[in-house]
């Protein structure tokens with residue numbers, strides 16, 4: 001029990017209150033010491049080139065070792081070596097071309113989850129395209145017709161491929177930015193419950209990163225569930241204003257402190273950092289977040305200064 005791992009464990013039979021507290025404290029201290037040490041945590045935008053007005057992206061699927069926590073290195077599959085894969089970020093109305101190279105030992109295909117696109121580019125083997133064989137490259141090309149927070153992921157052997165890391169955010173900014181509420185900062189939070197346990201953006205507490213905010217900053221959080229079970233995400237002290245579901249703006253935004261994100265769903269919220277402090281932020285299925293040896297898995301914080 002000396003290491004924090006990302007799985008639920010029973011308390012050791014002879015654990016005293018002090019023993020338990022020491023393990024809990026060690027996890028929180030490690031989390032605080034890790035701040036800023038995992039700069040890719042909140043997502044890296046995939047660079048692109050522009051050819052005749054089309055934005056061109058390259059994705060390569062391959063096997064990687066992915067460290068979820070210290071001592072918890074998972075056999076993953078990933079786009080461009082990262083879990084989640086790099087964020088694709090474009091603007092409504094853009095034309096995109098995405099070259100997908102398959103370096104896996106099995107076939108592959110990519111589905112653009114939430115996008116309104118032509119059927120032939122939808123990424124479902126034998127329904128809309130042949131599978132991308134090992135070693136092959138398939139080029140997806142389409143116009144991006146709807147804005148919002150979307151995803152891309154494998155649609156071939158997906159309970160394995162997607163759950164084990166072939167997933168990423170596909171963010172489409174609206175042509176008219178005034179069509180959505182103003183915000184100062186923007187975070188994607190991908191939920192998963194397969195690869196290496198319960199994770200936020202591919203990492204489990206204490207190797208998750210907090211959102212660092214200034215007082216009264218308006219923080220946009222884009223939740224995406226790429227796992228197989230629901231995750232009610234609860235933020236202490238700061239209410240969440242829910243503004244969109246699955247990329248569609250809500251006709252009437254609403255407030256809550258816990259937003260349940262089901263597999264495949266995206267929910268966009270805005271949090272106004274109106275009170276200073278370190279606010280816990282975690283999945284409220286408690287077996288996804290805390291065990292006798294301390295917090296683990298789907299736990300992070302919003303730190304307001």
Ligand SMILES: [Cu+2]
Nearest residue numbers: 231283285288
């Ligand atoms: Cu959960």
